[in-house]
Amino acid sequence: MFGTQLKDAVQKTPGGRSAVLMGLDGIPVDFFSSDGEVDIETIGMEFSVILKEVCKTIEQLESGAAEELTVRTDRMTTLVRVVSDEYFIALLLSPDGNLGKARYILRILAPKIRQDLT
Amino acid sequence: MFGTQLKDAVQKTPGGRSAVLMGLDGIPVDFFSSDGEVDIETIGMEFSVILKEVCKTIEQLESGAAEELTVRTDRMTTLVRVVSDEYFIALLLSPDGNLGKARYILRILAPKIRQDLT
Numbered sequence: 573m574f575g576t577q578l579k580d581a582v583q584k585t586p587g588g589r590s591a592v593l594m595g596l597d598g599i600p601v602d603f604f605s606s607d608g609e610v611d612i613e614t615i616g617m618e619f620s621v622i623l624k625e626v627c628k629t630i631e632q633l634e635s636g637a638a639e640e641l642t643v644r645t646d647r648m649t650t651l652v653r654v655v656s657d658e659y660f661i662a663l664l665l666s667p668d669g670n671l672g673k674a675r676y677i678l679r680i681l682a683p684k685i686r687q688d689l690t
Numbered sequence: 691m692f693g694t695q696l697k698d699a700v701q702k703t704p705g706g707r708s709a710v711l712m713g714l715d716g717i718p719v720d721f722f723s724s725d726g727e728v729d730i731e732t733i734g735m736e737f738s739v740i741l742k743e744v745c746k747t748i749e750q751l752e753s754g755a756a757e758e759l760t761v762r763t764d765r766m767t768t769l770v771r772v773v774s775d776e777y778f779i780a781l782l783l784s785p786d787g788n789l790g791k792a793r794y795i796l797r798i799l800a801p802k803i804r805q806d807l808t
Contacts (some may be wrong), residue, residue, distance in 0.1 A: 618751060
């Protein structure tokens, strides 16, 4: 059921390539990829490690609750949106993709998915 | 000398609070803070750990070279821009700050600082 929502998020994002809904433990719930070359599950798994590190740091700094993480390289942009204490969505874009739109789409999608997960 | 450039970046960013130029080893080169409550050196140091983790992950995924990292919480946004293999800039914004403008400013500033560092 989440696959359709993830597909929708990817296809509505200019430059969107793939997306995964994943547990913070690195286990995927569902994913969609429009790009056979991208292993979104592996990318999500690696980002679950980074996200845990970020959450730990933010807690130490007493800087509020983590909502979003973005990593840009010269080859791709990865947007991570926290869904709950246990789940996150990672969306992969081309470097020239529309990050602003991706952020907006995931901000709207995250609470919907949170509701469905509980 | 970098203090002036960092101050300029903070003041030109709506919602900008502080900025630091730092080595990936967590040692600050220079910083500017318009907000006495924010310990930008500690925040920068913690983000140097995250940035190293991100760089390692990106290398493993063969996903290009890290350029930028953004972390948003409900209380602040931290934008990290890679300057070189050894240095980065971290800029702290209010949650309602203009992240797009901050990204633009650091994208322009990073190569200038890189040139001055060598």
